[in-house]
Amino acid sequence: MGNTKSTYYGFFKEEEVKELSSLYNEKGFEAVVSRIKEKNEALENETLKIAVTGESGVGKSALINAMRGLRDGDPGAAEEGCTEQTMKVTAYQHPQLPTVCFYDLPGVGTTKFPSTTYVEKLELDKYDVFLIVLGVRFMENDVFLARKITEMGKKIYFLRSKIDFEMENLEKQNRQQDREREFDKIRQYCIEKLEKNKFPSQEVFLVSSYRMNDFDFLRLCEVVKSDLSENKRHVFNLSLPNFSTAVIEMKKASLHRKILGAAAASFAGGACPIPGVSIACDIAILVKTFLEIRKSFDLDDNSLGSLALKVGKPVEVLKAEVKNPFISDITITSVLRLISCSAAAIVMAAEEAIHFIPIVGSVVGAPVSFLTTYGILRNSLDEFGKSAVRVIIKATKK
Ligand SMILES: Nc1nc2c(ncn2[C@@H]2O[C@H](COP(=O)(O)OP(=O)(O)OP(=O)(O)O)[C@@H](O)[C@H]2O)c(=O)[nH]1
Ligand SMILES: [Mg+2]
Known part of the structure; x- marks a missing residue:
């Protein structure tokens, strides 16, 4: 005791x-x-609304599934590998906690959907957490929504997805010992791009939706948690796989x-x-x-x-x-x-x-x-x- x-x-x-x-x-x-x-x-009764956005194919659906403890094909899982991007927001409820919901926000780019009314329709103010998923190559589009979100005074977490691929590449070359150096390079690349786009001092989390126990997933959870209000923090804890x-x-x-x-x-x-x-x-x-x-x-x-x-x-x-x-x-x-x-x-x-x-x-x-x-x-x-x-x-x- x-x-x-x-x-x-x-x-x-x-x-x-x-x-x-x-x-x-x-x-x-x-x-x-x-x-x-x-x-x-x-x-x-506390609700938790987590928005996930990013370019097509970066792994948004896989991330939403992983954070709900689901796999592609499970009942209620988001479809992974589906390349057709719509302008629709899709909501995915947590399988055990009905007050926790993930939202797949289509990556909005200046070139694709420039209209302000479209951004308004996204109702950005209703979300508690914003996760922006970055792919291998940083896209200007990645920061379009991010800018709108920060304008509202909300915090964003930037994730670089599919980091297990980089790890596997190192393993294939028998260069596991270079892991930290290579990962730092990837982090640095994303941070520099973000800085260039006026997002200074950002932490970038290197994650894999298929290997949550490795890399920065736990760190991401801890940081998100520490920024939440008391009740939302508890709900977030209970929602984690x-x-x-x-x-x-x-x-x-x-x-x-x-x-x-x-x-x-x-x-x-x-x-x-x-x-x-x-x-x-x-x-x-x-x-x-x-x-x-x-x-x-x-x-x-x-x-x-x-x-x-x-x-x-x-x-x-x-x-x-x-x-x-x-x-x-x-x-x-x-x-x-x-x-x-x-x-x-x-x-x-x-x-x-x-x-x-x-x-x-x-x-x-x-x-x-x-x-x-x-x-x-x-x-x-x-x-x-x-x-x-x-x-x-x-x-x-x-
Ligand atoms: N190895 C690995 N593959 C991943 C990871 N995340 C996603 N993928 C794969 O990448 C592809 C695209 O993933 P999705 O989750 O469908 O990507 P998305 O961002 O939802 O794509 P759209 O719905 O088209 O915008 C799929 O084949 C996934 O299996 C990851 O962390 N590791
Ligand atoms: Mg998807």
């Missing part, structure tokens, strides 16, 4: 904790729980919020005593939240199956890394079994919640249903995270 403070202060900012303190003194724990629920609902162990850590932090939301919901709903242990909680909420956590870490059968296909390994090999049988079998019965087997650990995890809400001060102030629901979920979160890390390591091992 070491880092309770930092974890929890992540949910409530310092000034909010002070506010909660007076709320608790005036109206009791119920008011505190309502505040947690409000915060959680705001998170659940599990391409690296660092992503699992980001997700774990955001799933803490879900756990607190579930605890608050269980306080409001009817908590039932669990036979054999001195614990009362809402089993339906627990089952639902466990399933969400499992899905978020891609540990369900479907996700493991897709990952196995993607990396060309038998699904059994990946499933074997999910060491905890509970993760593969989340039902009312298995949750009840889990509770009765780990009552002591749950109480310990529940005590963590007391530190989180320092205003409560002692277990006496907080209702049992809130604490136990929190304790049960919190106790298992690390287990899920560990399995997810093991699966990724196995999947990416050459």
Whole structure:
């Protein structure tokens, strides 16, 4: 339970904790729980709109698929390798998070679609994140939309796509050791072109949509994340495909919020005593939240199956890394079994919640249903995270 403070202060900012303190003194724990629920609902409803643009063929569709954890041909995937460019904006919803949407904005060039009304139709002000994909050769067209976006005071992230091709070329020549030098050259080329077009001090991220774990994808995610508002940052975390162990850590932090939301919901709903242990909680909420956590870490059968296909390994090999049988079998019965087997650990995890809400001060102030629901979920979160890390390591091992 070491880092309770930092974890929890992540949910409530310092000034909010002070506010909660007076709320608790005036109206009791119920008011505190309502505040947690409000915060959680705001998170659940938060939208994230990510626009992707660039010249035809640079890899926009592949990127949108990769960032949604999909492959070309999967249901809902954007069609890759399709050369016909239209002037239409196409929206692609995230498969698990309906409030997260990617938008394929056709690359607009001065020569192709010069009209201002066309740019107006793109409604650039509605997007939270702009990713501009650059190809091997920098095109003047690449900066046409970029200029419009910056005029609106919005930030743009420039990506140089298909960097795995450059890596493969080096490998073919047995020059892997030159990787950093060659990549710096590519970065420098893009930066100089951008500077010439009046986009100074830009970071250019070298990415591959087919090898997200390599190159600059993680760095891109970290930078985008750091520029987002608090709620959008959490939504962004949860939307990321599990391409690296660092992503699992980001997700774990955001799933803490879900756990607190579930605890608050269980306080409001009817908590039932669990036979054999001195614990009362809402089993339906627990089952639902466990399933969400499992899905978020891609540990369900479907996700493991897709990952196995993607990396060309038998699904059994990946499933074997999910060491905890509970993760593969989340039902009312298995949750009840889990509770009765780990009552002591749950109480310990529940005590963590007391530190989180320092205003409560002692277990006496907080209702049992809130604490136990929190304790049960919190106790298992690390287990899920560990399995997810093991699966990724196995999947990416050459
Ligand atoms: N090796 C490699 N190939 C990629 C990558 N991204 C895209 N491609 C390939 O490049 C081609 C074009 O990719 P798309 O994603 O369809 O490009 P697009 O920008 O959506 O193209 P339009 O829809 O025509 O504007 C396809 O054959 C992809 O398979 C990548 O990161 N690595
Ligand atoms: Mg496309």
